[in-house]
Amino acid sequence: MQVVAAVLLPTLMTMISCGPAASPDTRAADAAAIQALDEQWSAAAAKNDLEGALAFYSDDAVLLPPNAPIAADKAGIRAAWTGLLTPNTNVKWKVAKVEVARSGDMAYLYGAYDVTVKDPKGGPPFTEKGKLLEIWKKQADGKWKCAVDTFNSDAPAPAPPAPAK
Numbered sequence: 001m002q003v004v005a006a007v008l009l010p011t012l013m014t015m016i017s018c019g020p021a022a023s024p025d026t027r028a029a030d031a032a033a034i035q036a037l038d039e040q041w042s043a044a045a046a047k048n049d050l051e052g053a054l055a056f057y058s059d060d061a062v063l064l065p066p067n068a069p070i071a072a073d074k075a076g077i078r079a080a081w082t083g084l085l086t087p088n089t090n091v092k093w094k095v096a097k098v099e100v101a102r103s104g105d106m107a108y109l110y111g112a113y114d115v116t117v118k119d120p121k122g123g124p125p126f127t128e129k130g131k132l133l134e135i136w137k138k139q140a141d142g143k144w145k146c147a148v149d150t151f152n153s154d155a156p157a158p159a160p161p162a163p164a165k
Contacts, residue, residue, distance in 0.1 A: 027100040034107055034136050034144050035098050041146075045084075045091040053081050058137055058145035066130075066152040088118040093132055107136040107144070113151060129154045 037056065044052030054077065057063075063071040063080055071077045084091060093113035100107040116127045135148035 023104070025102070026104055027102065030100040030104060030107060030138075030144070031098040034100070034109060035095050037144055038093075038095050038098075038109060038111075038134070042091075042093045045093075048085040048087065048089070048091075050078070050081055050085050053085065054078060056146050057149070058139060058147045061145070061147050061149065064148070064150035084115070088120055090114075090116045090118075105138045109134050109136070 041053065041056040044055075054074075057074075057077060059074075061074075061077060063077045065071065065080050068080065069076075071080045091113070093111055095109050095111040097111075098107060098109040110131065110133045113130050113132050114127055115130075116125050118125045130151055130153040132149070132151040134146050134150075136144050137147040139145050
């Protein structure tokens with residue numbers, strides 16, 4: 001019995017130690033990388049750089065803009081950003097929190113944005129403040145890209161029209 005135990009125990013220990021190693025927890029590094037990417041994205045938007053802004057989306061990304069249908073393809077996302085990035089606008093946002101899944105392949109972030117529109121006739125500019133939510137996916141090449149993007153205003157909804165008399 002002692003001989004069996006002397007042979008079996010080391011064999012069992014070797015088998016356990018040869019199992020797959022736990023993957024390292026890279027969530028903090030991934031969160032920092034996503035935050036840095038999002039800061040670059042905001043900087044591109046602030047410069048009205050359409051191509052730069054579009055570069056942060058994955059190939060299968062969707063944009064859920066307020067008061068508009070889902071932009072479910074590159075053409076729809078481009079059209080939404082083209083309407084937003086004009087010479088009279090200034091778009092910027094800041095991340096409040098980034099959370100990366102333990103699996104290391106998905107993350108979300110949320111934050112706040114400001115869009116300022118200059119009056120082309122010289123009147124005072126209008127600023128809209130709002131919030132945003134982005135879902136990021138790690139791509140096959142290891143890079144992070146935004147897969148789902150949505151934002152909406154902090155302003156209250158307009159009052160419904162008065163009933164017709």
